[in-house]
Amino acid sequence: MTQPYNHIAIIGIGLIGSSLALATKRILPDTHISLYDHADDVRAEAGQLGLGTEIHDQISTAVSNAELVVLAVPVGAMAEVMAELADSLKPDTVITDTGSTKRSVIKDISPLVPDDCHFIPSHPLAGTEFSGPASGFATLFEKRYWLILPNGNEQIKIDRLAGYLGALGAMVEFMDTEYHDRVLAITSHLPHLIAYTIVGTAVDLETQLKEDVIKYSASGFRDFTRIAASDPTMWRDVFINNDEAVLEMLQRFTEDLSYLQRAIRWKEKDKLFELFTRTRDIRRSIIDMGQDS
Amino acid sequence: MTQPYNHIAIIGIGLIGSSLALATKRILPDTHISLYDHADDVRAEAGQLGLGTEIHDQISTAVSNAELVVLAVPVGAMAEVMAELADSLKPDTVITDTGSTKRSVIKDISPLVPDDCHFIPSHPLAGTEFSGPASGFATLFEKRYWLILPNGNEQIKIDRLAGYLGALGAMVEFMDTEYHDRVLAITSHLPHLIAYTIVGTAVDLETQLKEDVIKYSASGFRDFTRIAASDPTMWRDVFINNDEAVLEMLQRFTEDLSYLQRAIRWKEKDKLFELFTRTRDIRRSIIDMGQDS
Numbered sequence: 001m002t003q004p005y006n007h008i009a010i011i012g013i014g015l016i017g018s019s020l021a022l023a024t025k026r027i028l029p030d031t032h033i034s035l036y037d038h039a040d041d042v043r044a045e046a047g048q049l050g051l052g053t054e055i056h057d058q059i060s061t062a063v064s065n066a067e068l069v070v071l072a073v074p075v076g077a078m079a080e081v082m083a084e085l086a087d088s089l090k091p092d093t094v095i096t097d098t099g100s101t102k103r104s105v106i107k108d109i110s111p112l113v114p115d116d117c118h119f120i121p122s123h124p125l126a127g128t129e130f131s132g133p134a135s136g137f138a139t140l141f142e143k144r145y146w147l148i149l150p151n152g153n154e155q156i157k158i159d160r161l162a163g164y165l166g167a168l169g170a171m172v173e174f175m176d177t178e179y180h181d182r183v184l185a186i187t188s189h190l191p192h193l194i195a196y197t198i199v200g201t202a203v204d205l206e207t208q209l210k211e212d213v214i215k216y217s218a219s220g221f222r223d224f225t226r227i228a229a230s231d232p233t234m235w236r237d238v239f240i241n242n243d244e245a246v247l248e249m250l251q252r253f254t255e256d257l258s259y260l261q262r263a264i265r266w267k268e269k270d271k272l273f274e275l276f277t278r279t280r281d282i283r284r285s286i287i288d289m290g291q292d293s
Numbered sequence: 294m295t296q297p298y299n300h301i302a303i304i305g306i307g308l309i310g311s312s313l314a315l316a317t318k319r320i321l322p323d324t325h326i327s328l329y330d331h332a333d334d335v336r337a338e339a340g341q342l343g344l345g346t347e348i349h350d351q352i353s354t355a356v357s358n359a360e361l362v363v364l365a366v367p368v369g370a371m372a373e374v375m376a377e378l379a380d381s382l383k384p385d386t387v388i389t390d391t392g393s394t395k396r397s398v399i400k401d402i403s404p405l406v407p408d409d410c411h412f413i414p415s416h417p418l419a420g421t422e423f424s425g426p427a428s429g430f431a432t433l434f435e436k437r438y439w440l441i442l443p444n445g446n447e448q449i450k451i452d453r454l455a456g457y458l459g460a461l462g463a464m465v466e467f468m469d470t471e472y473h474d475r476v477l478a479i480t481s482h483l484p485h486l487i488a489y490t491i492v493g494t495a496v497d498l499e500t501q502l503k504e505d506v507i508k509y510s511a512s513g514f515r516d517f518t519r520i521a522a523s524d525p526t527m528w529r530d531v532f533i534n535n536d537e538a539v540l541e542m543l544q545r546f547t548e549d550l551s552y553l554q555r556a557i558r559w560k561e562k563d564k565l566f567e568l569f570t571r572t573r574d575i576r577r578s579i580i581d582m583g584q585d586s
Contacts, residue, residue: 060401075442076562125512129576134387145509183505184512186495191513193557194487197550199572202479204549212476214440214578217479220484222579223516229576238564239557246531249494250554254547256497257490262542264486264532269369276525279492283422285507285516286539 004164009033009066011059011081011133013046013128014231016098017072018136021052021167026138046133060088068094068164071109072216075099076237079108090118094157098124100182100234102149104241112199118157121149123190124170125178131231142169151176189238190253195227195246196235295458296321302359302376306330306339306351307524308420309391310365311429314345319431329355339426353381360455361387364402368392369530372401384409387450391417393481395442397425397475397534411450414442416473417463419482435462442470452535478538479522482531483546486539488520489528
């Protein structure tokens, strides 16, 4: 396959960055892949893993020959990283990011993008609870959505980025910024916040009870612990940067939870049964759409 | 293997009842298995699936020759079912149940147990989001905990029940009633309540947003929809019957959620990071205990 870009730079060698390097190498082997991470130990680990074409000690040299620069860092670090590399970009370079919040990233990055370069925000809906360069794998993006936010760019630039991500196996879709942040608030950010909360509630239990909660976690709680094991820095930044949409969805959730709490207290069996029947239908829709089995 | 009981009766042919019939048939093939369910269509389906030694149309004949009667019905139906079958039990029969709440079941069943019979409550920590006779499988209880509540019974009776459940591959442990209900409130009941709530919140979103939440559900929400697809009758009864422990844990959860909500609103990054780091450790404990990978 002819590669859409001859030279890409990936900034941040975590789960997403390392997976992107592995997928690109496997599917588009002639692509030159420059990697950079600000942490010495991460660069060293990436080197041992043989990730990318080469690993740079300087962000400037990592990006200076790239046609595409991918910012795969926590959303709270986007502005700082962009400021560091902006002067080293060659004309016509496309910059994308992989952040889970888009309004904040566009606000942070846009003022720093050189006039002759092009920022096309994006977001792969893919991940695991693991982090770091060793957690990456080449098939992470296969059959997973990768959302592109056109952000006023030329169609030809957008198509090229979409072609690259599609070549890696991702299902590319286009989405508006505000809408993205609302959809993600409910599909991803609120579930993570709730999982963190309930696991946190368990952490604070008295010792014996906490130990038994861990021991007998199989009946529902365990799924939450997996979600709540996700990268703390990434998720701290997500909540801070999508605070508006998250707080709106959280408000709705809290109201609904109070409604159920009251139904339990007053033993209103019909209210509980009615809701539990409706929620079952959503699962059916997801299975019908082939998103799970 | 010599079977601990020559004749068992299973009342309720749902996920648990059918799995118990399949596991017993496979591992203790000489055990006579009488099945009963109050629903005509469930009995018919169980018959087509070839479950048990025979399927009874009357609860009285199902239990009349049994040495062990297993009540595998929603906890809200325990009293009614026990009242129906009590007069048909032969002397020295052991009755157990598989309900997720134990204080309520003991309160409901104990007054109805004949003086010459023995009620030993129990609870298998095993299940899926599916229900009905076709959802059962013989390995459901393998390497899963099955809690027994001694409830003042003779040790020899308890040991025999433990021997039977252990033969099916379950890891048998003993637990006190109040403690059971608190542990389950946090490991199972609260996670289910929260999953039902968040999926319910999504159900009420405007149409387009709801459709996209389903479409892009992979990033966290999907795990909740699986939990929230569990049997509505069973779960309605669980919340109504373990209301005290559930409401206590829910109160703690709500406080913790308010704390995080405030941290997001005021952009208190350190508070978020600190909690997300602590919750990660719980996951590590669960993996270390071999409960997940």
